[in-house]
Amino acid sequence: MHIVLGLLTSVVTILYLLDRAGIDIGWLNPFHWRRRRAWAKQYHGDPIYSVEDPLHIAALLIIGVAKLEGDLTAEQKISLLEQFATKFSLSAKEGSELLGSAAHLLAAPQLIADQLKTLAERNTRRFSAEQSESMLKMMSEVAQVGGSVSAEQSDYLSNMQKLFAMQPKSDGTWG
Numbered sequence: 001m002h003i004v005l006g007l008l009t010s011v012v013t014i015l016y017l018l019d020r021a022g023i024d025i026g027w028l029n030p031f032h033w034r035r036r037r038a039w040a041k042q043y044h045g046d047p048i049y050s051v052e053d054p055l056h057i058a059a060l061l062i063i064g065v066a067k068l069e070g071d072l073t074a075e076q077k078i079s080l081l082e083q084f085a086t087k088f089s090l091s092a093k094e095g096s097e098l099l100g101s102a103a104h105l106l107a108a109p110q111l112i113a114d115q116l117k118t119l120a121e122r123n124t125r126r127f128s129a130e131q132s133e134s135m136l137k138m139m140s141e142v143a144q145v146g147g148s149v150s151a152e153q154s155d156y157l158s159n160m161q162k163l164f165a166m167q168p169k170s171d172g173t174w175g
Contacts, residue, residue: 048105048115054126055088057119058135059102061160064116065139067106068152079145083138113156120163132164 018025026032042050051057062083066076077099084095106112127135139160143153 046115048119049122051105051119052126054123054131056098056102057123057126058131058138059084059088059098060105061116061120061135062138062142063099063102064106064112065143065153065156066145067103067109067112068156069146069150070109072103073146076142076145079142083141087134087138113152116156117159120160124163127164136161136164 015025015028048060051060063072063080066072066080072080080099081092081095084090084098085092088095088098090098106115108115124132136157140149140157143149143157149157
């Protein structure tokens, strides 16, 4: 027993002296290591996946339909702002801010389809059946603003309809 106490005392003394000498021994703490790993994962991850509010997720999915064809046109922006004002009950300023932030998160055109699919799959449970129907209707209206719906937009809309049709029922509101 006295050998174990002596060994523990020497280990603690060495750790204390290393800390006093300025040598970082934080890697020995498993809780600190877990926090650092979680932070690094969040820092290096795609910021679109950190969005948790159903309103913002819906805005990303709706704006994504328009951005599949490239940059947003003036007609699409006007249509989106009108829909945000009527369906989401947002003021003009709030709708404009939501549009700007969502468009910024969807800035990489080569990744939009994959980002939107993953975002929708991760967050289907956040929407009620009424919200899903409203969101799908808004998506199809935005896709039709510039004229006819492209093949890529049509595939996206059909995938979203399949995904949100098989979601479990939950209750919630846009507000």
